[in-house]
Amino acid sequence: MAITVYGVYRSRATRNLWLLGELGLPFTHVPVIQANRLAKPNAKDAPLNTASRKFRKINPNAQIPSLEDGRLVLHESLAINLYLARKYGRRQKTELGPKSVAEEGLMTMWSLWAMTECEPHTIQVLYNTIGKPEPERVPALATAAAAALQRPLDVLDAHLKAEGGHVVGKRFTVADINLAEVIRYAQPMPELFAHRPALKSWIDACQARPAFKTMMVTRNAEPL
Numbered sequence: 001m002a003i004t005v006y007g008v009y010r011s012r013a014t015r016n017l018w019l020l021g022e023l024g025l026p027f028t029h030v031p032v033i034q035a036n037r038l039a040k041p042n043a044k045d046a047p048l049n050t051a052s053r054k055f056r057k058i059n060p061n062a063q064i065p066s067l068e069d070g071r072l073v074l075h076e077s078l079a080i081n082l083y084l085a086r087k088y089g090r091r092q093k094t095e096l097g098p099k100s101v102a103e104e105g106l107m108t109m110w111s112l113w114a115m116t117e118c119e120p121h122t123i124q125v126l127y128n129t130i131g132k133p134e135p136e137r138v139p140a141l142a143t144a145a146a147a148a149l150q151r152p153l154d155v156l157d158a159h160l161k162a163e164g165g166h167v168v169g170k171r172f173t174v175a176d177i178n179l180a181e182v183i184r185y186a187q188p189m190p191e192l193f194a195h196r197p198a199l200k201s202w203i204d205a206c207q208a209r210p211a212f213k214t215m216m217v218t219r220n221a222e223p224l
Contacts (some may be wrong), residue, residue, distance in 0.1 A: 003027040003063075007064030008034075009219035015181045017218075018067055019081050021175060021211030023092045032064050072181075078111045078178050085174035088108040094202065096174050106168045107175040114182040117152040121145040122185035129188035146189055157196035165202055180206040 005020070007013030008031050035051035042101050050062045059066040059075050059221055066073065067080045069087075074080050086104065089097025098104035124145035128137045156179070161167070167175040173203035180203055186192050193200040206212060 002068070004030060004068040005034070006032045006058060006066040006068075006175060008028045008032065009222050010224070011064050012181075013065035014085070014215060014219055015077045015177060016067060016080050018181070018215045019096070019177050019212055019214055020110060022177070022209070023088050023094060025084075028045065032066075032200075034064065035062070055089055059069070065203075077181075078115060081174050081178055082107060082111060094211065095169075095171050096177075099169065099174075100110055103169055103173075107173065107178075110167050110175045111178040113152075114179045118156075118179075119182045121148045121152075122182055123191070125149075125189050125192075126185035136143065142189070146192060149186060149192060153183075153186075153192060153196055159200040160202045161198040163173060163196065165205065176193055176202075180212075 001019070003025060005013060005016055005027055009017065017029070020095075031048065032052075032055050033049045038046055038049055040046060041049045041051040042104055050056075050059075050064060056062055056074065060076060063075065065077050065080065066075050068074075068082075069083075071161045074083060082104075085097035087097075087108075089095065096098070098107055117122070122145070124141050128139060128142035128145075129173065164170040166172060167179055183199075183203055184207075187203070193203070206218075
């Protein structure tokens with residue numbers, strides 16, 4: 001077993017790094033920064049970035065994160081997490097992965113739901129509140145994103161209430177990590193959580209976990 005994660009903490013790699021912390025798996029971390037964060041990503045002295053030839057041999061999509069597990073190479077953070085939880089969850093004596101085909105289907109369904117129904121809007125909340133430099137923020141985009149999130153957040157709040165505070169299986173799983181990292185982007189607008197008590201309790205509980213806190217300490221220490 002030789003797991004390598006490519007990507008900086010200030011990226012969607014946080015999802016994978018959090019899960020690896022929960023699993024207690026050893027891994028190698030190779031920082032790969034987004035090319036658009038560099039003035040000259042193709043310069044000879046530029047740090048390894050998504051435009052670098054070396055990295056594009058690993059991921060021709062020029063996106064982070066990517067993961068190597070032996071000879072297997074995977075891209076897309078949510079898919080990487082589903083794979084890691086399924087392969088290693090039981091080996092590491094955790095219940096993070098699926099216990100049945102039905103649970104695997106539900107974990108995939110909710111992860112895709114987060115990606116399609118929530119992330120296009122939560123990322124706009126993040127960018128246009130705290131994520132971008134103030135002159136680049138467009139408050140109207142954050143307002144529109146918050147409006148678009150009303151229905152999916154209602155759906156998630158009701159589901160969490162019905163399922164005992166977790167996304168799948170009435171226990172903490174990879175599905176909680178995948179969704180929590182998408183929903184985290186909306187936290188700069190606390191009003192989205194104020195009248196959804198199950199949603200608020202759930203994300204607070206997810207972010208109280210030691211593996212999340214450890215990941216965030218390292219993330220926050222990275223340069224902006």
